[in-house]
Amino acid sequence: MPRITVDGEIIEVPDGRTILQALDDVGLLMNGVDIPHYCWHPKLSIDGSCRLCQVEVEGIPKLQIACNTSVQEGMAIRTDTERVRKAREGVMELLLVNHPLDCPICDQAGECKLQDYAYEYGVEASRTREPRRALKKNVDLGSTIKFDQERCILCRRCVRFCSEIPGTGELRVFNRGDASVIDVHPDFPLENDYSMNVADICPVGALTTQDFRFKIRVWFLEDAPGICTGCSNGCNVHIGVANNKVYRYVPRRNDDVNDTWICDSGRMSYKQIGGGARLKEAGVRGEAGRLENTGYEAAVREAAKRLRSMIEEHGADSVVVLASAHATNEDLFTLRRLSDGLGAGADGVAVVQGKSDALLIKADKAANAAGARALGFGPAGPVLDRIRDGRAKAAIVLGHDLLDESHLGGTEALEGLDLLIVLDVQQSALHKVADVVIPVRHAAEKYGTLTNHAGRVQRVEPAVEPAWEAWSDGEVLTLMGQALGLEGFEDGYDPAKISEWMSERVSAFAGVHLRVVGDQGRPLPGERA
Amino acid sequence: MLKVPYVTGYLSEHFGDDGFGTLSGYEARGGYRGLRQALDTSPEDLIELLKSSGLQGRGGAGFSAGMKWSFMPTDSDRPKYLVCNADESEPGSFKDRILLERAPHQIVEGILIAAWATGAEKTFIYIRGEYAFPADQVDRAVAEARERGYLGAKVMGKDFAHEIVVTRGAGAYICGEETGLLESLEGKKGLPRKKPPFPAQYGAFGMPTTVNNVETFSHVPHIVCKGADWFRGFGTEKSPGTTLFGVSGQVQRPGLFELPLGTPLDEIIFEHAAGLLEDRPVKGVIPGGMSMPILPANQLDVPMANEFLRERKTMLGTGGIMVMDDTTCMVRVACVISYFFRDESCGQCTQCREGTGWMNSIVERIERGAGEQSDLDILLDVAGKMEGQTICAFSDAAAWPIQGLLRHFREDFEAHIRGKKCPFPGSFEL
Numbered sequence: 020m021p022r023i024t025v026d027g028e029i030i031e032v033p034d035g036r037t038i039l040q041a042l043d044d045v046g047l048l049m050n051g052v053d054i055p056h057y058c059w060h061p062k063l064s065i066d067g068s069c070r071l072c073q074v075e076v077e078g079i080p081k082l083q084i085a086c087n088t089s090v091q092e093g094m095a096i097r098t099d100t101e102r103v104r105k106a107r108e109g110v111m112e113l114l115l116v117n118h119p120l121d122c123p124i125c126d127q128a129g130e131c132k133l134q135d136y137a138y139e140y141g142v143e144a145s146r147t148r149e150p151r152r153a154l155k156k157n158v159d160l161g162s163t164i165k166f167d168q169e170r171c172i173l174c175r176r177c178v179r180f181c182s183e184i185p186g187t188g189e190l191r192v193f194n195r196g197d198a199s200v201i202d203v204h205p206d207f208p209l210e211n212d213y214s215m216n217v218a219d220i221c222p223v224g225a226l227t228t229q230d231f232r233f234k235i236r237v238w239f240l241e242d243a244p245g246i247c248t249g250c251s252n253g254c255n256v257h258i259g260v261a262n263n264k265v266y267r268y269v270p271r272r273n274d275d276v277n278d279t280w281i282c283d284s285g286r287m288s289y290k291q292i293g294g295g296a297r298l299k300e301a302g303v304r305g306e307a308g309r310l311e312n313t314g315y316e317a318a319v320r321e322a323a324k325r326l327r328s329m330i331e332e333h334g335a336d337s338v339v340v341l342a343s344a345h346a347t348n349e350d351l352f353t354l355r356r357l358s359d360g361l362g363a364g365a366d367g368v369a370v371v372q373g374k375s376d377a378l379l380i381k382a383d384k385a386a387n388a389a390g391a392r393a394l395g396f397g398p399a400g401p402v403l404d405r406i407r408d409g410r411a412k413a414a415i416v417l418g419h420d421l422l423d424e425s426h427l428g429g430t431e432a433l434e435g436l437d438l439l440i441v442l443d444v445q446q447s448a449l450h451k452v453a454d455v456v457i458p459v460r461h462a463a464e465k466y467g468t469l470t471n472h473a474g475r476v477q478r479v480e481p482a483v484e485p486a487w488e489a490w491s492d493g494e495v496l497t498l499m500g501q502a503l504g505l506e507g508f509e510d511g512y513d514p515a516k517i518s519e520w521m522s523e524r525v526s527a528f529a530g531v532h533l534r535v536v537g538d539q540g541r542p543l544p545g546e547r548a
Numbered sequence: 549m550l551k552v553p554y555v556t557g558y559l560s561e562h563f564g565d566d567g568f569g570t571l572s573g574y575e576a577r578g579g580y581r582g583l584r585q586a587l588d589t590s591p592e593d594l595i596e597l598l599k600s601s602g603l604q605g606r607g608g609a610g611f612s613a614g615m616k617w618s619f620m621p622t623d624s625d626r627p628k629y630l631v632c633n634a635d636e637s638e639p640g641s642f643k644d645r646i647l648l649e650r651a652p653h654q655i656v657e658g659i660l661i662a663a664w665a666t667g668a669e670k671t672f673i674y675i676r677g678e679y680a681f682p683a684d685q686v687d688r689a690v691a692e693a694r695e696r697g698y699l700g701a702k703v704m705g706k707d708f709a710h711e712i713v714v715t716r717g718a719g720a721y722i723c724g725e726e727t728g729l730l731e732s733l734e735g736k737k738g739l740p741r742k743k744p745p746f747p748a749q750y751g752a753f754g755m756p757t758t759v760n761n762v763e764t765f766s767h768v769p770h771i772v773c774k775g776a777d778w779f780r781g782f783g784t785e786k787s788p789g790t791t792l793f794g795v796s797g798q799v800q801r802p803g804l805f806e807l808p809l810g811t812p813l814d815e816i817i818f819e820h821a822a823g824l825l826e827d828r829p830v831k832g833v834i835p836g837g838m839s840m841p842i843l844p845a846n847q848l849d850v851p852m853a854n855e856f857l858r859e860r861k862t863m864l865g866t867g868g869i870m871v872m873d874d875t876t877c878m879v880r881v882a883c884v885i886s887y888f889f890r891d892e893s894c895g896q897c898t899q900c901r902e903g904t905g906w907m908n909s910i911v912e913r914i915e916r917g918a919g920e921q922s923d924l925d926i927l928l929d930v931a932g933k934m935e936g937q938t939i940c941a942f943s944d945a946a947a948w949p950i951q952g953l954l955r956h957f958r959e960d961f962e963a964h965i966r967g968k969k970c971p972f973p974g975s976f977e978l
């Protein structure tokens with residue numbers, strides 16, 4: 020590892036990297052060592068065009084761009100000299116020559132790198148007396164992204180993104196010189212599964228998502244760390260929250276999982292959190308055949324009571340348990356213990372399959388399919404068979420993925436059950452046939468861990484509180500376990516303790532639990548993820 | 549009858565002979581002897597010869613040709629390429645065009661010698677798109693050389709293979725910058741590449757590549773035939789050899805003159821180009837193509853070699869000399885120059901993209917009579933910000949002429965600002 024000196028401080032950095040890459044690798048870039056940059060992005064090819072990242076390198080007369088200068092043993096860099104300051108100021112002034120400076124009506128204000136750097140390194144306004152370029156404003160590049168050509172500083176991150184990450188190449192620089200503009204070819208709009216990432220990497224307000232623009236000023240948002248639940252990749256996200264409401268997901272960098280990207284459908288899945296499709300009321304089917312709201316805890320107790328009488332009548336063998344791949348490891352460890360404690364006839368997990376690609380999107384459309392499998396929940400088939408052939412009299416079902424075409428395709432087969440207990444985040448057709456329904460929390464509303472497709476265990480924590488009563492699945496199941504008098508449920512449900520216990524009891528999770536996974540997750544033993 | 553340069557030297561002495569452009573005509577006048585001789589010399593010795601001749605690249609930057617050849621890797625089994633830069637688009641330059649038209653075999657011979665010296669297996673001749681006639685001459689010469697066995701699997705029967713591919717430019721000044729050229733050659737937009745990597749490591753199609761100018765290659769056969777000392781007999785100690793000065797502007801005899809480097813500028817203008825039309829006084833002279841800073845009338849004694857021109861804050865560039873008489877409005881000159889650079893900037897680098905446009909807007913405003921005194925400081929400040937900080941030298945090339953005009957002709961600018969109009973007669977289309 021070469022040692023370089025930055026402003027007099029000796030830093031050990033990885034070999035074969037450029038100055039910006041190396042500082043980024045060791046976590047110091049813009050976090051101890053400030054080298055402002057526009058065109059460079061850690062996950063895109065080096066462009067070297069904005070010229071903002073110039074630094075002094077001892078022994079080289081001209082300033083060098085830090086994004087494209089390789090580190091070498093003994094290299095001495097200065098970022099704090101008058102020459103560097105003037106170079107930055109020069110670039111900033113020239114970038115502002117044609118910038119509309121419409122910050123008050125720009126949706127990027129507050130997270131705009133032009134605003135930030137102009138304030139920190141530059142001139143407040145350019146001395147230009149010339150009219151600014153008049154270009155396209157507010158145009159649709161595709162169905163997801165709005166474009167303001169006047170605000171663009173031509174860093175070409177978006178162009179490189181499209182050609183290098185999804186590989187679709189919709190965006191291009193047209194013309195040359197100061198007539199250069201970013202645009203799409205006629206009839207080839209910006210449409211790919213990752214299109215909205217361009218809004219995240221655009222340093223200014225030139226690219227914004229249709230979904231988020233003008234919803235709220237970003238300075239009202241608080242970022243909570245979260246995990247996307249759209250598929251088993253488990254992309255890391257920042258959950259943007261204001262007044263207990265989720266406004267957006269943006270990617271949270273995790274080089275082992277999603278780099279700095281998320282897919283568009285995952286990004287939009289934030290809408291499920293507060294959405295109208297949420298299950299908000301607990302219900303117990305009464306004499307009249309209707310679901311009645313008897314109160315949350317009462318419903319849980321009623322579920323346990325009916326379950327006990329089913330077991331007394333038909334034996335524990337008549338109970339089947341279906342896990343949800345959306346629940347946390349801790350929820351599912353609790354379910355595992357409940358299923359084992361009861362001696363249920365069969366258990367398994369229903370996972371919906373969908374499209375996948377070589378980048379992020381995985382076929383398992385749930386965040387914790389791998390966790391469920393690691394906790395011993397096999398395929399749903401044997402469980403569904405028992406339901407279909409009548410061996411099962413009672414079922415505990417988490418979520419509603421069993422309704423998918425690939426499993427039951429509807430509720431008909433469930434009508435033969437004497438008792439159907441459903442714990443779910445969302446409303447579904449299950450509620451028409453369930454005997455007890457209990458609303459539970461979304462992954463963005465609770466503590467726990469999720470295991471992604473590659474066996475990486477990642478933490479979730481509450482970003483928002485549901486506005487209705489809802490516990491996490493684990494808490495509901497714990498109360499049921501207690502009510503059924505099963506062992507191991509006496510201490511209640513504390514996700515951190517349960518997690519630790521799971522890591523002791525389940526060899527697949529040895530040593531990996533909520534308290535130790537950190538904000539970047541940790542692979543299960545034996546997994547390289 | 550072909551028109552010939554008014555003054556000739558070893559490069560151009562046969563330019564008037566019909567048939568010099570053909571293989572037989574070229575060989576009849578001693579052509580391809582240099583190649584024969586080179587193929588009996590080791591590549592290392594050839595590179596040493598080139599180094600000791602002191603031949604500087606004639607494409608504008610004046611870098612030692614021998615040095616450049618020595619940067620080509622010798623320990624790599626990847627194919628190596630040469631590129632002959634025939635994109636000549638610097639306003640005021642037309643020497644390469646004449647070399648391509650009149651002496652294509654001289655270029656081919658120089659290329660083959662360089663190929664032997666550097667171990668290159670292929671050369672791309674990238675010819676400016678508008679140069680249709682010159683390109684046809686080169687095409688023909690290459691075909692003749694191939695037929696004669698000077699190209700192909702066994703050059704002159706030796707165990708040395710070489711091919712030449714002639715490509716036509718797609719019409720942008722920036723495609724003359726060597727890495728912009730490489731991109732264009734590969735079929736992409738002519739955007740100069742960031743360096744490192746340099747072409748000697750990662751050039752055309754990713755292979756080690758050396759780029760030289762048409763004229764640079766043309767000198768090579770002569771150096772091989774007659775030796776480094778002979779070559780050093782022309783020109784100055786630091787700038788040996790002759791070059792083709794192209795003189796344009798308000799002179800009696802515009803044209804091409806082959807003269808030793810170091811020939812005084814006033815000799816070129818008043819003797820060879822026969823002075824100005826109507827014997828008017830000189831106002832200013834651009835010494836080396838439009839990107840080189842202008843010299844005022846009292847500095848025409850300068851010897852035309854970089855070591856002397858640098859002292860006057862300008863450079864030899866491509867040797868394209870543009871002479872302007874006392875009726876010239878230097879603000880209009882600034883308008884023309886800055887418009888060219890605004891239009892031709894590739895637009896990658898912030899300073900160049902925004903600076904060229906800003907400078908052009910300011911000088912045009914001054915020409916319209918709407919300038920302010922502070923504009924001059926802004927012009928110099930912007931030019932300063934554009935210098936030495938970009939991917940390629942275009943940005944410098946755009947800044948220098950404006951700096952030169954303000955250095956020597958500030959009064960013209962101030963007169964526009966004071967009088968709120970252009971004080972020069974005639975109309976000027978902005």
Ligand SMILES: Cc1cc2nc3c(=O)[nH]c(=O)nc-3n(C[C@H](O)[C@H](O)[C@H](O)COP(=O)(O)O)c2cc1C
Binds near residue numbers: 638
């Ligand atoms: C903007 C720009 C335009 C250029 N145009 C040409 C050109 O048309 N022909 C040329 O030979 N060199 C041109 N050059 C110089 C080339 O980059 C390169 O230095 C040259 O071809 C090397 O050849 P030489 O070493 O034989 O001079 C240009 C450079 C710049 C910065």
Ligand code: SF4
Binds near residue numbers: 177
């Ligand atoms: S739109 Fe944004 S990301 Fe794309 S080039 Fe312009 S400033 Fe950069």
Ligand code: SF4
Binds near residue numbers: 249251254282283284
């Ligand atoms: S790839 Fe999967 S986890 Fe990642 S953002 Fe998309 S849906 Fe979410």
Ligand code: SF4
Binds near residue numbers: 895896897
């Ligand atoms: S200096 Fe100008 S021409 Fe050269 S790469 Fe940068 S923007 Fe393009």
Ligand code: FES
Binds near residue numbers: 056058066071084
């Ligand atoms: S970040 Fe280095 S040039 Fe843009």
